[in-house]
Amino acid sequence: MDLFHRQAEHTDSRSGRECGFCSSMDPDFSSRRPIDRMVVPKLDDSASAHLTEDGYVKHRIAELKKKRAVTFPAHLPRSA
Numbered sequence: 001m002d003l004f005h006r007q008a009e010h011t012d013s014r015s016g017r018e019c020g021f022c023s024s025m026d027p028d029f030s031s032r033r034p035i036d037r038m039v040v041p042k043l044d045d046s047a048s049a050h051l052t053e054d055g056y057v058k059h060r061i062a063e064l065k066k067k068r069a070v071t072f073p074a075h076l077p078r079s080a
Contacts, residue, residue, distance in 0.1 A: 019055070021045040025062040032058065 016038030022045070023029050029037065036055040043049035047059040 015041060016051055017041050019045045019050065019059065022055075022059055022062055025066055026058065 018037045019039045022032075022037065026032075033052075033054070036050070036052050036058065038051045038055065039045060039049040040051065047056045047063065050056045050059055
């Protein structure tokens with residue numbers, strides 16, 4: 001064995017699955033490019049699992065929208 005090279009892992013990084021979090025939280029999920037919808041199959045549905053930078057950014061935006069909806073109610077009571 002060559003000591004200067006690591007053992008090759010036989011995984012295909014181009015394969016993936018659609019992000020479940022984005023598909024449920026992003027109303028524009030179907031209009032994304034197919035590669036932007038994909039995540040690495042071995043990881044959970046997180047932003048860092050996305051295959052593209054655009055997918056990562058859109059996932060983070062969906063997370064922030066969800067957090068904002070929980071933190072700030074849509075209708076605040078009126079004050080005097």
